[in-house]
Amino acid sequence: xxxxxxxxxxxxxxxxxxxxxxxxxxxxxxxxxxxxxxxxxxxxxxxxxxxxxxxxxxxxxxxxxxxxxxxxxxxxxxxxxxxxxxxxxxxxxxxxxxxxxxxxxxxxxxxxxxxxxxxxxxxxxxxxxxxxxxxxxxxxxxxxxxxxxxxxxxxxxxxxxxxxxxxxxxxxxxxxxxxxxxxxxxxxxxxxxxxxxxxxxxxxxxxxxxxxxxxxxxxxxxxxxxxxxx
Amino acid sequence: xxxxxxxxxxxxxxxxxxxxxxxxxxxxxxxxxxxxxxxxxxxxxxxxxxxxxxxxxxxxxxxxxxxxxxxxxxxxxxxxxxxxxxxxxxxxxxxxxxxxxxxxxxxxxxxxxxxxxxxxxxxxxxxxxxxxxxxxxxxxxxxxxxxxxxxxxxxxxxxxxxxxxxxxxxxxxxxxxxxxxxxxxxxxxxxxxxxxxxxxxxxxxxxxxxxxxxxxxxxxxxxxxxxxxx
Numbered sequence: 001x002x003x004x005x006x007x008x009x010x011x012x013x014x015x016x017x018x019x020x021x022x023x024x025x026x027x028x029x030x031x032x033x034x035x036x037x038x039x040x041x042x043x044x045x046x047x048x049x050x051x052x053x054x055x056x057x058x059x060x061x062x063x064x065x066x067x068x069x070x071x072x073x074x075x076x077x078x079x080x081x082x083x084x085x086x087x088x089x090x091x092x093x094x095x096x097x098x099x100x101x102x103x104x105x106x107x108x109x110x111x112x113x114x115x116x117x118x119x120x121x122x123x124x125x126x127x128x129x130x131x132x133x134x135x136x137x138x139x140x141x142x143x144x145x146x147x148x149x150x151x152x153x154x155x156x157x158x159x160x161x162x163x164x165x166x167x168x169x170x171x172x173x174x175x176x177x178x179x180x181x182x183x184x185x186x187x188x189x190x191x192x193x194x195x196x197x198x199x200x201x202x203x204x205x206x207x208x209x210x211x212x213x214x215x216x217x218x219x220x221x222x223x224x225x226x227x228x229x230x
Numbered sequence: 231x232x233x234x235x236x237x238x239x240x241x242x243x244x245x246x247x248x249x250x251x252x253x254x255x256x257x258x259x260x261x262x263x264x265x266x267x268x269x270x271x272x273x274x275x276x277x278x279x280x281x282x283x284x285x286x287x288x289x290x291x292x293x294x295x296x297x298x299x300x301x302x303x304x305x306x307x308x309x310x311x312x313x314x315x316x317x318x319x320x321x322x323x324x325x326x327x328x329x330x331x332x333x334x335x336x337x338x339x340x341x342x343x344x345x346x347x348x349x350x351x352x353x354x355x356x357x358x359x360x361x362x363x364x365x366x367x368x369x370x371x372x373x374x375x376x377x378x379x380x381x382x383x384x385x386x387x388x389x390x391x392x393x394x395x396x397x398x399x400x401x402x403x404x405x406x407x408x409x410x411x412x413x414x415x416x417x418x419x420x421x422x423x424x425x426x427x428x429x430x431x432x433x434x435x436x437x438x439x440x441x442x443x444x445x446x447x448x449x450x451x452x453x454x455x456x457x458x459x460x
Contacts, residue, residue, distance in 0.1 A: 035336070035385065040266045070297050080379075106265070110357045127340045129359040155265065 012215075013055065017058035017220040022098035023051050023104035024091055026066030028084045031114040032129065042106035044068030046153075046179075046192060050078045050104055051076045057218060062092050062098070066105060078164045084108045084134035095148060100225055101153045106119030110134065139171045149225050154178040174198060175224060177217055196220050215217050234322030242445075245452040247288035252328035253281050254321055254335035254367065256296030258314045262359065263346035272336035276383075276409075276422060279444030280334055281306045287448060292328070294321050296335060314338045314364035323377060325371050330455055333368045334379040340364065369401040379455050384408040395428045404428060405454060407447055426450055 025047025030038040042067060052073040055061045063078040064087060073079040079094070081087040084107045095101060107193050110131035139150045150173040156163045164178035175198045193207040194217060255277025260268040274295060282303040285291045294317060302308040309324070311317040314337045325331060340361035368382045380403040386393045394408035400442040405428045423437040424447060435446050 036268065036270045038262075038266065060428075108266075113356070125363050126343070127361040129361060130361060131357040135354055141373055 007202070012056045014058045015226070016054060016100075019059045019225070020097055020099045021051075021054045021059040021061045021098060021102065022064070022091065022094050022100070023047055023054065023061060023102045024087060024107075025051065025069040027106050028066050028087055028108045030084065030108045030111040031115050032084075032112050032132075038108060038112070039112075040108070040225050041104045042068075044070050045190075045210050046214065047102075048073060049106035049210045050218060052211065053214040053218040054102075055224060056215070059100075062094050064094060064105070084111060084137070087211055088135055088137045088140060091137055091141060092144060098145075098148060100149045100151075100221070101141055101145075102221065103141075104135070104153045106155065107137055108134055112153050127197045128226070138173060142173050146208070149174050149228055151175040151177065151221055160195070161202075162194055164195060168197055168199070174228065175221060198224055238434065243458070244285045244288045245449070246284060246330075247317050249289045249455070250327055250329045251281075251284045251289040251332065252294070252321065252324050252330070253262055253277055253284065253291060253332045254294045254317060254337075255281065256298040257298050257336050258317055258338045259312050260314065260338045260341040260364075261312075261345050262342050268338060268340075268342070270297070270336045270338070270342070272298075274300050275420075275440050276444065277332075277334035278303060279440045280332055280448060282441065283444040284332075286445070287452060289330075292324050294324060294335070314341060314367070315427075318365055318367045319369060321371060322374060323368055325375050325459045328375075328378060329379075330379045331371055331375075332451065334383045335367070335416070336385065337367055338364055342459040366401070368403060372401060372403050379458055381405040381407065381451055391425055391427070391432075394425060398427055398429070403449060 027040045027042040032038065048070050049065045051061050055073060055075045061076040063072065063076050065078055065080055067080065081088050081090050087105060087107060105215055106220035111134050113130045113132050142150045149177060152167060152171065152173050154164050154167050154176055156178065160178050164176045168176045175196065178195045178197065192210050192213050193205050194205045194213060196203045196205060196217065203220060205213055243254050256274035257270045257272040262439050267403060272301065278300050281291050281293045285303060285305045289367055293302065293306050294338040295308055297310065311320050317335060317337060329430065343360045343362050374379045382401065384394050384397050384406055386408065390408050394406045398406045408425045408427065409422055414420050420440060421437050422440050422443050424435045424443060426433045426435060426447065433450060435443055
């Protein structure tokens with residue numbers, strides 16, 4: 001009938017019908033002073049594609065996103081955040097209403113120890129910027145909500161699979177999707193490839209369009225999530 | 231006649247007819263490693279508005295721009311650059327064919343002393359980032375081309391006029407446009423206000439739309455430039 005045909009345009013399956021999916025995406029911005037900040041090359045494209053794929057599978061999607069040049073996908077709710085600390089606060093609050101958490105954001109590992117309230121003047125030939133570790137969003141959310149099915153991303157330039165498997169165990173999470181960023185690969189590109197790792201298995205998703213890749217990844221996640229909740 | 235009517239759509243005056251105007255705009259990106267970089271809140275809007283205003287006055291405009299989310303204005307040529315060093319090289323090369331140089335870019339004052347070729351791993355609780363001064367684009371271009379009429383921008387949170395006048399003298403340039411960035415003011419906003427300072431005078435341009443402001447500024451610059459070349 002007409003209604004299911006119309007719905008067919010945006011809902012491709014019901015694998016995640018009614019499942020509340022929380023997704024982080026994009027970069028964070030760590031302020032050095034009112035003008036300068038530290039950030040990274042994440043465009044948010046992969047996270048937004050994952051959000052779109054999850055929504056198309058019937059999920060209720062909440063996207064917690066750093067500043068990106070992307071529109072919020074149809075049917076997805078979005079909260080925009082600034083720093084790693086800001087993203088952690090919002091994500092922690094939203095996790096209370098989530099069934100499945102997918103952390104795609106490229107979160108700063110370090111943030112300046114002090115933020116200058118005035119623009120730093122350039123009087124010295126050198127400048128030492130002291131930075132402290134940020135709080136790990138993925139590990140913190142999993143600690144706060146041990147039963148929340150949690151999927152992490154890893155962007156590494158070297159030893160992809162070793163880091164991915166070690167991150168899975170160290171953070172006690174359910175799945176990891178690892179992509180290589182060697183030579184700017186993956187950042188701001190239309191295509192990507194992923195190694196997806198979980199406790200008792202792994203799958204290689206070959207290089208393809210990010211939206212297709214996100215759909216293949218969400219199929220893997222939904223399958224593992226549904227097995228986990230049997 | 232029809233031709234002058236058509237031209238009237240994009241050329242509002244001939245004050246800078248045939249003058250070769252070189253403009254820098256937007257932020258720079260200083261790489262820390264393949265993933266992370268230091269940047270600033272410049273949207274490039276003011277520089278692009280100045281480029282558009284200069285083109286509408288009959289100038290031949292070359293825009294050297296950091297990464298921004300803006301289209302290149304009609305009739306303007308653009309080269310996109312990454313770091314402060316990259317922007318300096320391109321600007322220095324382009325300055326050989328310029329009559330008038332307007333530096334609106336928000337150039338990093340400091341850049342990491344070493345760039346890691348692998349993504350920095352987060353093993354330590356703290357990280358010391360050592361940075362060295364970048365080469366001053368405005369001062370370097372003026373040294374290389376003492377007769378090039380040169381206009382600088384200053385974005386300060388405090389003591390606007392004092393800094394502007396001191397920058398004018400220190401860098402031996404012809405004009406300075408100073409805007410306040412206190413509390414994020416000016417960055418990524420549609421409006422702005424400027425204090426314009428030159429050797430024997432100054433004018434306050436009150437808060438208005440950035441395009442209008444750019445046109446008023448270009449009128450001031452063109453007047454000073456034409457007097458200078460009499």
